[in-house]
Amino acid sequence: MTRLWPNNLVGQLLLVVALIMLLAQGLNGFLLYRGMQTQNLIEASTAAVSRIAFGLEREASTRPLVERGPPRRRQRGHLKFTTETVISPDMNRLSELEVRAEQALTNMGFTFSEIEAVSVRQLPAAMEGYVVGANRGRWRNSSINRSMGSRRQPPQTRGFVILSIQRPNGQWVSIASAVRGRSPIFIRTLVFQTITIFLLLLIPLILFGRYISRPLKSLTVRAQSFQPGVNEALEERGPPDTRDLIRAFNDMSSRVSTMLDEKDVMLGAIGHDLRTPLAALRIRVENVEDDSERDRMIAGIEDMDQTLDDILSLARLGRSQEQSEPTDIRSLIETVVDEYKDMGHDISYQRGARQPAHIRATLIRRALRNLIGNAAKYGTSVDIIVDKSDDRLMIHVDDDGPGIAPDKIEAMFEPFVRAEESRNRATGGSGLGLTLARAIARDHGGDVMLENREGGGLRASLILPIR
Amino acid sequence: MSTKTHILLVDDEASLREPLAAYLIKQGFKVQQAGDASAARSLLNAYDFDIILLDIMMPGEDGLSFCRFVTETTDIPVIFISAKTEETERIIGLELGADDYITKPFSPRELVARIKVVLRRSGNGPGKIGNGTGSIYQFSGWTLKTDQRSLIDAEGVNVSLSTGEYQMLLALLTRAGQVLNRDQLLDITQGREAHAFDRAVDNQISRLRRKIEQDPKNPEIIKTVWGGGYLLAGQVKTL
Numbered sequence: 001m002t003r004l005w006p007n008n009l010v011g012q013l014l015l016v017v018a019l020i021m022l023l024a025q026g027l028n029g030f031l032l033y034r035g036m037q038t039q040n041l042i043e044a045s046t047a048a049v050s051r052i053a054f055g056l057e058r059e060a061s062t063r064p065l066v067e068r069g070p071p072r073r074r075q076r077g078h079l080k081f082t083t084e085t086v087i088s089p090d091m092n093r094l095s096e097l098e099v100r101a102e103q104a105l106t107n108m109g110f111t112f113s114e115i116e117a118v119s120v121r122q123l124p125a126a127m128e129g130y131v132v133g134a135n136r137g138r139w140r141n142s143s144i145n146r147s148m149g150s151r152r153q154p155p156q157t158r159g160f161v162i163l164s165i166q167r168p169n170g171q172w173v174s175i176a177s178a179v180r181g182r183s184p185i186f187i188r189t190l191v192f193q194t195i196t197i198f199l200l201l202l203i204p205l206i207l208f209g210r211y212i213s214r215p216l217k218s219l220t221v222r223a224q225s226f227q228p229g230v231n232e233a234l235e236e237r238g239p240p241d242t243r244d245l246i247r248a249f250n251d252m253s254s255r256v257s258t259m260l261d262e263k264d265v266m267l268g269a270i271g272h273d274l275r276t277p278l279a280a281l282r283i284r285v286e287n288v289e290d291d292s293e294r295d296r297m298i299a300g301i302e303d304m305d306q307t308l309d310d311i312l313s314l315a316r317l318g319r320s321q322e323q324s325e326p327t328d329i330r331s332l333i334e335t336v337v338d339e340y341k342d343m344g345h346d347i348s349y350q351r352g353a354r355q356p357a358h359i360r361a362t363l364i365r366r367a368l369r370n371l372i373g374n375a376a377k378y379g380t381s382v383d384i385i386v387d388k389s390d391d392r393l394m395i396h397v398d399d400d401g402p403g404i405a406p407d408k409i410e411a412m413f414e415p416f417v418r419a420e421e422s423r424n425r426a427t428g429g430s431g432l433g434l435t436l437a438r439a440i441a442r443d444h445g446g447d448v449m450l451e452n453r454e455g456g457g458l459r460a461s462l463i464l465p466i467r
Numbered sequence: 468m469s470t471k472t473h474i475l476l477v478d479d480e481a482s483l484r485e486p487l488a489a490y491l492i493k494q495g496f497k498v499q500q501a502g503d504a505s506a507a508r509s510l511l512n513a514y515d516f517d518i519i520l521l522d523i524m525m526p527g528e529d530g531l532s533f534c535r536f537v538t539e540t541t542d543i544p545v546i547f548i549s550a551k552t553e554e555t556e557r558i559i560g561l562e563l564g565a566d567d568y569i570t571k572p573f574s575p576r577e578l579v580a581r582i583k584v585v586l587r588r589s590g591n592g593p594g595k596i597g598n599g600t601g602s603i604y605q606f607s608g609w610t611l612k613t614d615q616r617s618l619i620d621a622e623g624v625n626v627s628l629s630t631g632e633y634q635m636l637l638a639l640l641t642r643a644g645q646v647l648n649r650d651q652l653l654d655i656t657q658g659r660e661a662h663a664f665d666r667a668v669d670n671q672i673s674r675l676r677r678k679i680e681q682d683p684k685n686p687e688i689i690k691t692v693w694g695g696g697y698l699l700a701g702q703v704k705t706l
Binding site for chain 2: 271272275276277278279280281282283284286298301302305325326327328331332334335338339351354356361365
């Protein structure tokens with residue numbers, strides 16, 4: 001069922017309209033059929049009434065039938081004369097027809113004491129030969145119907161109406177009249193009508209559906225690719241409520257952009273106001289005579305600066321001004337590895353063929369620095385392995401450090417969570433490194449994963465999509 | 468005329484400006500201080516400066532605007548000092564003709580080294596990083612854009628360089644075909660002299676070769692001249 005249900009507005013609209021039309025036409029067909037049936041019954045009973053009138057008239061105008069012995073059937077106008085009624089109580093009485101027949105016969109000046117009209121499916125044996133109305137043989141032999149070709153079916157008989165009246169002398173006069181069945185083209189007409197109306201509706205429906213769904217589609221696309229401050233307002237089109245929606249979306253996106261702009265200004269101010277005293281301190285530190293004391297102070301200042309930098313980068317991520325450009329990942333890794341080698345870390349990296357990817361190089365370098373820096377901090381030797389599949393690149397940074405308890409791994413990505421239980425800063429770092437690395441990777445459509453290696457140590461993997 | 472290098476230090480933060488000036492004086496420079504752009508302009512008229520250290524974020528006329536004024540009217544090199552680290556700012560600064568950029572907080576020793584590099588470069592003619600528009604060098608299928616400090620291969624892919632590698636490559640490019648020994652390269656790129664067994668230059672060169680040479684063992688672009696130093700071979704087109 002869900003497979004048949006279209007997943008777009010136009011499709012659903014068409015399907016619903018088609019279903020409603022089918023229902024309406026079915027109902028319509030049913031009513032038409034009922035009307036036709038009533039019509040056919042009336043028609044049949046009218047034929048019966050006129051045949052009775054004709055027969056009785058003829059009887060009255062010629063000679064009395066009884067006196068001449070049993071006359072031929074034809075002479076008696078196919079009427080059946082009986083002393084008892086031919087109608088049995090289990091037959092379906094049609095009071096409406098009885099009333100009509102009574103009126104008609106009374107108007108024509110006949111008198112009778114009783115009138116009965118019934119409809120039956122099967123002609124009772126007693127009435128065999130006393131039938132007026134449709135006759136298959138006659139239909140088929142008519143020259144008009146022959147010329148119409150064989151496709152036209154003769155009208156089907158659908159039961160009979162039996163009209164029976166009791167004359168004042170107690171004699172019953174009865175006649176059966178065939179009721180026409182439904183016309184064979186009835187269903188065909190109905191189907192043709194349904195399809196025609198649906199096809200006529202189809203074009204305006206599709207046009208209207210698109211009129212509604214097009215602006216919604218573009219709104220969806222815009223909302224999905226929303227980049228604050230980058231998009232101009234979306235054109236307001238479609239029906240009024242859709243226009244309202246688009247206007248509301250435009251207002252909302254400009255509010256979001258404004259808020260983010262304000263945030264950027266605030267972050268810039270924080271960065272500036274904290275860095276200036278830090279810079280002044282950094283210069284004054286040069287006056288400290290004690291070398292080891294000075295180095296420790298410098299390390300402290302650099303640590304604070306790094307933390308500040310991480311916080312600001314994290315807060316600004318996604319609003320980067322840097323364009324993503326095709327960049328060779330291999331040389332990027334190599335540059336970072338060289339930095340750490342220069343600091344005296346043992347890092348092994350097998351460089352391979354060039355591997356271009358669309359990235360923001362400054363950010364990815366930062367993520368790599370964080371991962372390699374962590375590995376170098378907790379391990380003594382670091383191994384970097386690049387794995388490539390069809391659509392993604394995996395940069396594994398393996399260390400031989402203590403690893404992380406499996407239940408703590410996801411928590412490592414939370415801001416300000418560090419591998420050590422106590423938040424001591426002996427190993428340096430802000431506790432934002434992994435958070436930032438993952439945020440950067442996700443910003444690029446990738447991710448950062450941590451896992452403990454078999455045989456000890458941690459593997460941090462930076463996954464990037466490549467096109 | 469004094470032989471001391473004369474520095475104009477422009478920063479609105481007295482808490483930073485004063486200790487920095489003291490440090491620079493201690494390092495043997497002559498320093499004038501300005502708290503804003505207009506004070507700097509009047510000092511610029513009064514003295515003959517060798518280099519300007521300029522803060523970007525200042526009340527009133529900002530550093531970028533003052534830098535534009537300086538590069539349009541004089542040849543004095545400018546080093547930006549700023550708390551802003553956004554990468555784009557670096558590009559803007561260099562496009563406006565600043566010669567280098569250092570972010571707060573910085574090591575004063577690093578600043579002195581950079582001052583020396585910039586002075587060496589501006590004294591030696593070519594090699595100024597920002598000449599207003601940024602230079603583009605093309606060599607052996609590679610393109611080096613100085614305004615973004617980016618090295619791009621024949622397929623348009625960016626290849627990452629460390630600052631040291633970039634400066635080394637730029638030094639070789641601007642003196643293509645010229646043999647440069649280790650001392651000269653150190654002097655140009657880091658503004659310092661080599662000490663004994665200094666492998667810094669060889670290290671940078673071999674890293675650079677790994678990134679740009681087809682076969683780093685058999686270099687075609689950066690050639691070693693035995694007993695002399697290094698030389699960039701092949702045609703260099705400057706755009």
